Amino acid sequence: MSDARTQILRRLAASAAGGVPCPRLEPRRFDWTPEEARERLGAMLEAVHAEVHQVGNDWPRVLAEQLSRAGARNLVYGAEGPASRALAAGWPEDGPRLVGFDRPIEEMREMLFEQADAGFTSCLAGIAETGSLVLWPTPAEPRLLSLVPPIHCVLLARDRIHSTLHALMVNQSWPERMPTNALLISGPSKSADIEQTLAYGVHGPKRLMVLIE
Amino acid sequence: MTSELRGRARQALGRDRVRANIRRAMDGLIDKRRAAFPDDEELERLRDQGMAIRDHALANLPSLLEQLERNCAADGIEVHWARDADEAKGIILGIIRRHGGEAVIKGKSMVSEEIGLNRCLEEAGVEPIETDLGELIIQLAEEHPSHIVAPAVHKDRREIAELFGQHYPEEPYSEEIEHLTALARRIMRERFKGTKIGLSGVNFAVAETGTLCLVENEGNGRLSTTAPDVHIAVTGIEKVIARLEHLAPLLTLLTRSATGQPITTYVNMISGPRKPDELDGPREVHLVLLDNGRSRIHGDPELRATLRCIRCGACMNHCPVYVRIGGHGYGTVYPGPIGSILEPQLQGLARQGELAQASTLCGACAAVCPVRIPIPQLLNRLRQEQARAEPKARRPGAWIEGIIWRGWAWIHASPARYRGVAGLLARTAWLAKRSLGPWTRTRTAPPIAKRSLHEIARDEGLSHE
Ligand code: SF4
Numbered sequence: 291m292s293d294a295r296t297q298i299l300r301r302l303a304a305s306a307a308g309g310v311p312c313p314r315l316e317p318r319r320f321d322w323t324p325e326e327a328r329e330r331l332g333a334m335l336e337a338v339h340a341e342v343h344q345v346g347n348d349w350p351r352v353l354a355e356q357l358s359r360a361g362a363r364n365l366v367y368g369a370e371g372p373a374s375r376a377l378a379a380g381w382p383e384d385g386p387r388l389v390g391f392d393r394p395i396e397e398m399r400e401m402l403f404e405q406a407d408a409g410f411t412s413c414l415a416g417i418a419e420t421g422s423l424v425l426w427p428t429p430a431e432p433r434l435l436s437l438v439p440p441i442h443c444v445l446l447a448r449d450r451i452h453s454t455l456h457a458l459m460v461n462q463s464w465p466e467r468m469p470t471n472a473l474l475i476s477g478p479s480k481s482a483d484i485e486q487t488l489a490y491g492v493h494g495p496k497r498l499m500v501l502i503e
Numbered sequence: 504m505t506s507e508l509r510g511r512a513r514q515a516l517g518r519d520r521v522r523a524n525i526r527r528a529m530d531g532l533i534d535k536r537r538a539a540f541p542d543d544e545e546l547e548r549l550r551d552q553g554m555a556i557r558d559h560a561l562a563n564l565p566s567l568l569e570q571l572e573r574n575c576a577a578d579g580i581e582v583h584w585a586r587d588a589d590e591a592k593g594i595i596l597g598i599i600r601r602h603g604g605e606a607v608i609k610g611k612s613m614v615s616e617e618i619g620l621n622r623c624l625e626e627a628g629v630e631p632i633e634t635d636l637g638e639l640i641i642q643l644a645e646e647h648p649s650h651i652v653a654p655a656v657h658k659d660r661r662e663i664a665e666l667f668g669q670h671y672p673e674e675p676y677s678e679e680i681e682h683l684t685a686l687a688r689r690i691m692r693e694r695f696k697g698t699k700i701g702l703s704g705v706n707f708a709v710a711e712t713g714t715l716c717l718v719e720n721e722g723n724g725r726l727s728t729t730a731p732d733v734h735i736a737v738t739g740i741e742k743v744i745a746r747l748e749h750l751a752p753l754l755t756l757l758t759r760s761a762t763g764q765p766i767t768t769y770v771n772m773i774s775g776p777r778k779p780d781e782l783d784g785p786r787e788v789h790l791v792l793l794d795n796g797r798s799r800i801h802g803d804p805e806l807r808a809t810l811r812c813i814r815c816g817a818c819m820n821h822c823p824v825y826v827r828i829g830g831h832g833y834g835t836v837y838p839g840p841i842g843s844i845l846e847p848q849l850q851g852l853a854r855q856g857e858l859a860q861a862s863t864l865c866g867a868c869a870a871v872c873p874v875r876i877p878i879p880q881l882l883n884r885l886r887q888e889q890a891r892a893e894p895k896a897r898r899p900g901a902w903i904e905g906i907i908w909r910g911w912a913w914i915h916a917s918p919a920r921y922r923g924v925a926g927l928l929a930r931t932a933w934l935a936k937r938s939l940g941p942w943t944r945t946r947t948a949p950p951i952a953k954r955s956l957h958e959i960a961r962d963e964g965l966s967h968e
Contacts, residue, residue, distance in 0.1 A: 294794075295584040298740065301798040302565040305807075310562035312745055313555035315752065318545060334765065395730075395783035403696040420755075420766040432783040433729050437722060456751035465747045468712045470578070470778055471729070474770035479722035481684060482762070483637035483653060485524075485660050486531045489684035492636060493691060494722020494769070 317456040320419065327418040327451045328502065334421020338477030339490055340498040349501050350380030353410075353443055356499055362386045362407035366439060368431035373412045373445050391432055402434060408441035409434075409495075415458055416451040416502075417474070423500065424458065425473040433471050442478070442495040446502050508834065508857045515832035521657045525649075525829045528656045532820040535763025536871070552752040554875040557811035560744045564801060567710040567743045568792065574713025578775030580788045588618035591793045595620065595702070595735055596627055598789055602733055604700040606630040610717070610724035611638055612704030613651050613814060614737050614793055616836045617849075620702075632694050634723035636687050643670050649830030651837060652761050652816035657829050691723070701731035701785065705738035706813070707753060708790070711746045713774055715790065718758065720768040728773060734785040736773075740792050741801075741810040753813060756873035760815040796849040805884060809844050811874040818868035818878060824861055833858065840868035844881045852889050859885035925955045 322330060332342040345352050357365060367374055369390035381388060386407070391398060411431050415424040423444055427433040436442050452458040455474070459465075464472075479494030490496055515521070540546040560567055572582040585591035599607060607624060609615065609631055621631040621642070633642040637654040641647065643666050648654030655663070664678040667686055674686055703724055707716040715736050717724050728734045744753065758764045777784035800806050819825040819839025830838035835846040835855065843862055847855040859882050868878040914920050928951055 294586045294590060297586060298584055298792075298794045298798055299565045299568065301794075302568070302740075302801055305798075305802040305804075306562055306564050306566075308562055310555075310559045312559055313552060313749070315552060315748060317751060338768070391782065393782065398782070399696060403692065422766055422770075427781075427784075429778075429780045429782060432781065433725075434783050437725050437729065454751065455754070456748060459748055459751065465712055468714055468747070468772070468774045470773070470775040470781065470784060472714075472772040472774070473725075474766065475768065476766050477768050479720065480768055481636045481721045483635070483640065483655055484658075484663055484680045484683055486528050486653070486656075487680045489680050492684055492688055492721040492723070493634065493695070493726055 315456065317454060319457075320453045322418060322453055324448070324451065327453060328448055330418040331416050331421055331451055332500075332502065334418070335423075335477065335498075335500055338421065339480070340421075340477045340500055342500045342502065345501045345503050347376075347503070348380060349445065349503055350377050350385075351382055353377075353499070353501060354382050354385030357386045357408055357441070357443070358384075360408075360441060360497065362441060364389050364406065365408045365410055365443070366391050366402065366406045366435060367410040368392075368428075368435060370430035371410075371412055371428075372430075374430075377410065391435055395432065395434060402438045406439040408443055409436060409439035410443045410445075411436050413444045413446045414450070415462075416446050417453075417455050417458060418451055419454045420474075420476060422455070422474040422476040425475060426469045427471050427473070428469070433473075436473070436475065437494050440491065440495055441497045441499065442475075443499040444475075444501065446500060448502055508861065511834050512828045512832045512861070515828040518829075520659070521829055521831075522827065524657050524659050526826055528653065529820045529826050532653075532762065532816075536760055536817060536820070537763075539759040539763040539765065549752055549756055550873055550875055553756045553813070553873050554811065556744060556749045556753060557813070557874050561741065561801065561807055561810055563745065564740065564743065567745055568740060570710040571708055571713060571743050574710065575790055576713075578713055580713060580715075580775055580790055583789060583791045585791055585793045585795070587795050588793075591618050591737060591791055591795070592620060592623045594789075594791050595737065596623065596629070598733065598735055598787075599624075599627075599629055599700055602699060604629060604698075604733070606632055606694070606698050607700045607702050607735075608632045608634055608694055608698045608727045608731060609638070610701070610703035610719065610727040611635040611654070612702065612737060613648075613836065614704055614739055615702065616648060617795065618737075618793065620737075632691075632698065634691050634694070634721075634727055635719075636684065636721060636723075639687055639691075640666065643667070647831070647836070649838065650816060650819060651814055651839075651841075657831065695723075695726045695730050698730075699732045700735065701727035701729075701733065702735045702737065703728050705736050705742055705790075706757065707750060708738060708743045709745075709747050709750065710743050714747065715773045716750055716754075717771045717773070718754065718767040718769065719771070720764075722769060725769055725771050728771065729784055731785055733787045733789070734773075734776075735789045735791065737791040737793060740794055740797050741812075757813050757815050760817040760871065760873045800848050806844075806848060806881060808876050809841075809848060809881060811876055812841055812845070813874060814841075815873055817871045817873065818876075821867040821871050823863060823865060823867070828861075833861065840878045840882075841876075844876075844878055844885065847885050847889075852885065852892060856885065856889040856892075859889060922955075922957070925957075929953055929955065 364387040478498040481492040640655040825839040843858040
């Protein structure tokens with residue numbers, strides 16, 4: 291196998307002249323006020339069928355209401371996540387049942403795939419240009435929380451909205467600290483594979499609820 | 504060979520329903536792309552950046568691949584190298600066997616089509632499960648993708664409903680798209696939950712961070728790479744880019760050119776397997792780097808531009824030949840303009856050289872390509888090479904062609920001669936219609952205008968400049 295490697299690299303080396311400078315990007319900039327950026331983010335998300343709610347610190351109650359209305363019986367969340375304490379503290383008695391994702395997936399798989407109605411995560415940032423939510427799943431908030439349950443709920447702090455992906459990557463020095471998995475999520479799961487007609491909720495969440503605090 | 508492509512094209516032209524499906528879809532995609540790039544200046548700037556990023560990556564390919572390997576390995580991704588399709592399949596099968604895998608859930612991957620992975624897995628007793636809705640449809644129909652972005656674009660909802668009906672007779676029949684999509688979701692859930700091995704392609708591999716970037720809308724790609732114990736990513740060696748920030752312009756070029764979306768629903772950046780303290784994610788991630796002819800293409804300074812391709816599909820959406828004969832008309836894994844330059848290079852001119860003829864050189868592909876691949880120029884280059892390789896005897900009409908072109912040049916060299924002949928043509932159009940000979944057997948002869956553009960312009964009072 292190692293000779294495949296050597297051979298390929300040797301062949302490429304014979305023709306790779308180098309000499310092409312690494313492109314300096316001059317990405318497009320937007321001078322949105324924080325207000326405008328938030329509006330843009332919301333509008334872009336809504337355009338792809340996400341549900342956006344501007345919330346105050348009673349957001350757990352708002353979320354519980356929305357979920358009850360959607361018929362969700364439970365909400366799976368990372369019990370150690372950054373917003374989890376506030377979620378549990380503000381959760382109404384009669385809200386959907388809260389279930390912690392606190393064991394390895396091998397033990398959670400059955401519950402997550404068969405019973406979970408909704409999953410809750412926090413969010414590292416929002417990107418106004420494209421209407422995207424940036425998630426860096428952590429041990430406290432595993433990757434599948436935002437993927438397997440039919441409803442994904444996200445809490446985004448309003449001071450975390452950036453204009454573009456490029457600005458975010460550069461400002462936060464992503465290259466030095468990429469996590470095992472980084473995600474941009476822009477709306478609920480969808481497909482246009484049949485007659486170019488959009489249908490929502492293919493394999494990922496059917497609904498995406500975004501709470502901007 | 505010659506007759507094979509022609510035969511397939513003729514067949515494809517006869518399938519009216521397929522042609523209508525493709526026409527409709529391509530028109531839609533063209534409109535969506537146009538709406539996604541409202542600002543010409545921005546588009547051209549982005550295309551410059553896209554081209555520069557890809558050129559830089561190709562000029563430094565070996566060192567970037569080594570850097571990618573180092574950074575992947577540092578985070579626990581195991582990198583494998585494959586000279587050709589067989590080696591790649593051997594590596595993949597080896598990993599699957601080591602884990603006792605009986606099935607593989609697959610995200611969309613054109614490279615897996617290129618190496619014929621599904622057939623290989625089936626022969627080895629491993630079930631390949633296509634999870635992308637379009638790929639699933641194609642797998643049920645036992646066909647190949649007809650488009651690199653929208654694999655089932657040639658099928659309409661009725662055909663798809665019938666297909667699902669045959670394979671899942673216990674499910675209620677419906678031609679509603681919502682219903683068909685929901686059915687695919689139900690069928691796949693079990694497989695996502697229970698399958699140990701996942702396989703995917705890669706859109707961009709970032710050398711600087713050892714990151715595999717995948718874009719998709721359905722969530723099947725994320726599931727295939729996150730839910731199983733083992734994730735195998737397979738990609739061509741040309742997919743590497745130097746820096747993480749290069750993703751920003753490439754992503755926007757890719758999704759806007761492909762489907763007119765500002766961004767896909769999911770952009771998935773994978774830099775390693777599950778860490779000890781993490782609760783989910785695959786325990787192993789493998790990256791298979793495939794050459795399969797790419798290093799040879801890389802060796803030619805002109806043809807190397809082919810490797811800039813980011814597989815957006817825009818060139819096929821805008822191609823008058825693709826729209827008429829569809830992906831299956833080409834008979835290759837990669838159809839359309841990109842296929843017409845890539846396949847003859849991957850498989851050799853002797854086998855696929857005729858593809859370079861399957862173009863009118865109208866230039867629509869190059870005008871939309873987000874990384875500015877000069878496809879018509881490369882087609883010409885391949886044609887020349889083929890003509891040089893072909894014995895003269897195989898082109899019996901060549902001497903007539905010579906005379907015709909010399910006459911054409913003579914007429915066009917003088918305004919008086921040109922006007923004279925144009926006037927003559929207008930009056931004898933009825934004659935020409937009959938005598939265009941073999942040319943009109945497969946085409947409708949264009950009507951020759953009664954009055955020339957010159958005459959009309961003169962009457963309208965337009966002057967010479
Ligand atoms: S050749 Fe250009 S337009 Fe065609 S698929 Fe590749 S990147 Fe897209």
